[in-house]
Amino acid sequence: MANTIISFEAVDKRYGDTIALNDINFELEQGKFYTLLGPSGCGKTTILRILAGFTSATSGEIKFKGQKINNLPANKRKVNTVFQDYALFPHLNVFDNVAFGLSLRKVPKAEIRRRVLEALRLVQLTGYDDREIAELSGGQQQRVAIARAIVNEPEVLLLDEPLSALDAKLRTAMQVELRQLQRRLGITFLFVTHDQGEALAMSDEIFVMNNGKILQQGNPVDIYDEPINHFVADFIGESNIVKGKMVKDYLVSFVGKQFECADAGMRPNEPVEIVLRPEDLVLTDVTKGKLTVTVDTQVFRGNIYEIMSHDSANNQWLIHAVHKATIGQKVGISFGPEDVHVMRFGESEEEFDARLETYEGEEE
Amino acid sequence: MKKRFSWQNLYLIFVFALLYVPIFYLIFYSFNRGGTMTHFTGFTWQHYTELFSDSRMIEIVVDTLLIALLSSLLATIIGTLGALQIYSVKRPVVKNAILSLNNILMVSPDVIIGASFLIFFTFLGFKLGFGSVLLSHIAFSIPIVVLMVLPKLNEMNLSLIDAATDLGATNFQVFSRVILPYIAPGVFAGYFMAFTYSLDDFAVTFFVTGNGFETLSVEIYARARQGISLEINALSALMFVFSLLLVVGYYFLNQYNSSKRTRKRQRLEATQIK
Amino acid sequence: MKRFNPAYSFLYILWIVLFVIAPLVLIVYQSFFDISGHLTLANYQAYFGSGTYLKMTLNSIWYALLITLLTLLISYPTAYWLNQTKNKQLWLLLIILPTWINLLLKAYAFIGILSQNGSVNHFLTFVGIGPQQLLFTNASFIFVAAYIEIPFMILPIFNAIDELNPSFVNASRDLGATNWQTFSKVIFPLTINGVKAGVQAVFIPSLSLFMLTRLIGGNKVITLGTAIEEHFLVTQNWGMGSTIGVVLIVAMVIIMFVTGERRKKGRKGE
Incomplete structure (x- = not known):
């Protein structure tokens, strides 16, 4: 100070x-x-x-x-x-x-x-x-x-x-x-x-x-x-934001499935929003993917392919992929627990910091 | 906005008073029963009734308005065509040369314009009177119309014309449907300025009017040289009201136009935001 | 407009030839004739030879300078502070409004105000100074001329200040300038073109306000304009009148040149 x-x-x-x-x-x-x-x-x-x-x-x-x-x-x-x-x-x-x-x-x-x-x-x-x-x-x-x-x-x-x-x-x-x-x-x-x-x-x-x-x-x-809310996530970089539910610490559900995540400290079954960055999503076979989506459009950006796709619940998914996909085809996408970022509704910066402190210390 | 006292506002009030006191002074004494502009002895409409029964004065007013209306109309037409001509000239040298010629009458002192026109009319053997005054007024009003219209033309997007041509418009249709509506505010401003120039002019008219034809300014000059006549005060009161109406009317028309423009600009800006 | 038909602008070109070029040529031409119609240089000899005309010219220029200076001193602060008011466009309109009143009516008003029994003398008597001869003095001529020209000076200065990018003022303050330093080092230099335009708009007409010299100045002040009017309409010596006219035109060209905007190439905002 x-x-x-x-x-x-x-x-x-x-x-x-x-x-x-x-x-x-x-x-x-x-x-x-x-x-x-x-x-x-x-x-x-x-x-x-x-x-x-x-x-x-x-x-x-x-x-x-x-x-x-x-x-x-x-x-x-x-x-x-x-x-x-x-x-x-x-x-x-x-x-x-x-x-x-x-x-x-x-x-x-x-x-x-x-x-x-x-x-x-x-x-x-x-x-x-x-x-x-x-x-x-x-x-x-x-x-x-x-x-x-x-x-x-x-x-x-x-x-x-x-x-x-x-x-x-x-x-x-x-x-x-x-x-x-x-x-x-x-x-x-x-x-x-x-x-x-x-x-x-x-x-x-x-x-x-x-x-x-x-x-x-x-x-x-x-x-x-770790964007604090929808606005920040959307404004900084590109993001896929979907609605979900915090089942319990380190477990979140969205698009009808449950996924491991790195967040904790929320009420059980609290409604939340999930952010997944497009570069964290990896294209894979339908069988190996955590989610299955259908490819809608594909734009070559020089270093990556920018792929727009949708899942069965009609959520849009933007993927930055190194390899080409085929339009109209179903593909799987996978991501790690660290890539799933959970945002609570209406949480202020102080509350966010305080919550992070309650569980981040344990990991180290 | 600032309600507190400040020297700035005091100064502004002083300047406004300076500008308006003489005018209101004139108007005030137009109601004076006594015949002077110094001692107010009582209220009367007498000077106004005198003015309205003065058939010579009424004739002069009609002539003055006629000259103003005709000269500004003709000057607007010629000036607008002139602006189009200047606009269509591509070579900068020629363009600047025409513009310089155009501006000569704008910057010349009135006496020079008056004297040189007098020589010109005499040289041609043109009889001085209504005709010479009208021609002179058209002549000194043209450049202001050009200067009002030209910026409008210059700010016009050239692709508008290409687009109109592309859509099948003939040259005349391009002019009447695209160019004219676009430059209309400039043309209108030019007409208004030409009208006020004509109403206001004294010196040029004084030189080229000859005997037997008079405009208001010339008449006021003649009477003022003889001393105070409260009929002139009554006349100036009427002219003040007339000018006020003209200006207020013009202001609101302009406001209307510019608010349309602002809205247009805002829309433009909104689409530019990334 | 690649194919604008020149036939339409025939009248405009005709106007340039007949009413711009021809009169100018004619006034120069006329200046070489004496009163009985002989080709001569006598007018110029008379003008440059006799001290009267030169003195009159200097006098006229001196008065025009005084009028311009007085107008500028009143107008700059007005334009500056007007810019800081709310509804400034409306106030500006009110400044311009008097210019729509016929100049002669305004001059006529001053005949009443400044006369021996006029309001100003009433006031002077009231404060104990006693009545003064106000009308038909040099000072009254300068004052009334300035009165008439003030709006023409305010307008260009107002526009120049209005167009001044407020960032410049902020930048100056940001760099440590006081209000006065900001004014003298930034605002005034950047609005000098408005001042020049105003000087142009005031100085040249001030050389030729013959009606004011007659109505207010009581023929004591002889300006170039008065002399021209006198020669053309009273003594009918058009040759001499034209000669003075040519001098006035030359003076005008000089003023235009001196106050002309010498633009630096590609200056921002132009």
Whole structure:
């Protein structure tokens, strides 16, 4: 806890009757890469704007190193922002854009020059300092925006969907670069995105948001493997979600059959939802499979075949298979107990964590 | 929104007062029983009844409206065709040249337009009067119509035309069924601007009107040079109400159009979300 | 529209030839004739030779500058704060509305307001200063001209501020700028094109407001416009009038050039 740099305590944000943020609580530690992930309109950008000081919370406390900063104006906060549209000043060239913050603070000319060139070097734009903004490509503008923010040596860097305007290839490259840059600088990054692939690839910690609430917080692997509810499972990666019943600890029933699983701590016969990731499903003979499905469609994706199929109860099953199947044919699918993830209805993150602790300790 | 006192709002109130006080001052004294614009001695409709029985003034009002209606209509037709012409020119050099020529009358001072038109009409031996005033008003209204229509044409998606042609429309059908409905708001705005330009003009008309034909502006100028006449106040009150109705009508038509547009845009954006 | 029939735009082309090119050519042509119809350079000699015309021109430019400056000083804050109001489009419409009132009526109103017994003098008497000569002064001309031009200055500035991406303001604050620094280093430079357009819209007409010099200025202020009107409609010396007209056109071209948008290639948002 000593390293906590930012904390939100019971933060609400309302615009008239609409609730943009509902009881947001979280803490950010120094030097980590955090991501706010959620669909558009979920409130992730609002959190960023409140933290940057562009808008204020309706209630709750925002703390920076333990100090309440609710009423501190944006220009006094030790955070800097990389805007979604970059917001590079069109009347200034690259150098002057990056130097903007330093020159306001009356930093000596020579030092400004040194630090600006260093920042440009960090974002691999050495030699671009006297270019006009309009002459730069989208990816270059994006780097200037990052340089302009980091040159001020903020303790927290806020990034508002900075990669959304880039094409797919550049985006992947920038993901790696951003992550490396964060490690090199050692400062906290708070990254906002609606792209789950981006979030999984870059983050130390992810906050999954929807409808103004943080649904789940965790490292990418946990979020992917143990989504807390239907929304998170559906939003992160691709999933097959079916209704089922928890027969007893480590035994769950769905599609009329009983299966071993790795979950426990629920009421006997509690109705639940089951998540099975398509890449965890293995195609096999009807006789060897745990479930029997009929193949509907098949799309070749280069590395895998994406197979849509349905079972006897008309549940859709998406399978990522290495080998081809035949459309219209019945096939078996198999999976291990670890692949079956059980989700309770309406379970909060705290309850989820508490339940996990009751039985996970035993296994080790 | 902010109910609290602020210097900003005070300043805005000051500017609005500055803009409107003279106008309301005029209107206020149009009801003055005394004949001056300085001491209000009592309420009367007298100046209005005088105005309505002034057959010369009524004739001038009718002439002014006639000029405005005719000139804006003709300017809208010619200007729209001109905009289509500019739009269809492909070479940027030619396009910019035509646009520059188009804008000359937009930026020229009124006296230059008036003086050069006067020379022009005299040079041709054209008799000054209704005809010369009408032609002048058409002439200085055309560029504004072009400037209102052209952006509409430029924002029009070219595949609309290709699609219409592909579906079997003739050139004229493409124009009447696709282009015209699309640019209609621009044409309408151009007509409105041309109309107000014409009503408002004084300097150009003053130069080319000759003797025997007058518009309201010229008449007001002549009377104002002789001093205060509360009939003019009554006239300005009526003109203020007329302008207000015009503007409010235009505003609501525009609101209606733009709300249609916004809805269209929202729908577009909704389909773009991945 | 690959096959737009040029026949339709015949009238438009005719308009360009007859009402744009021909009058311009004619006014230049006319400037080389004296009052009795002889081809001569005398008008230009008179204009550049005698100090009166040059002084009048400088005077006219000086007044136009004052009017433009006064208008700008009043309009920029108005446009800026107008942008922060709710229903700003409606307020803007109210700013523009007075431009639909005939200019002469507004000038006429000031004859009443500024007259010897007018409201302003009533007020001055009331606060103990006593009545002043207000009408037919240089100051009254500048004030009324500014009054008439204010909406034309507010409109382009308002639009420029309205189009300003709010991210720029946020970015500036984010980088540590105070309100004033944000204004002077970001907002004003980025809305300078609106200011230029406004200056263009105000300065050029201010050179030629002859009706105001007559009604409000009491013929004390002679602008280029007044001189042109005088020569064309009073003394009938069209040649000299045209010469001054040519000077005004040259002045206009210079203003357009100075305030013209020198666009940087491919600037965002254009």
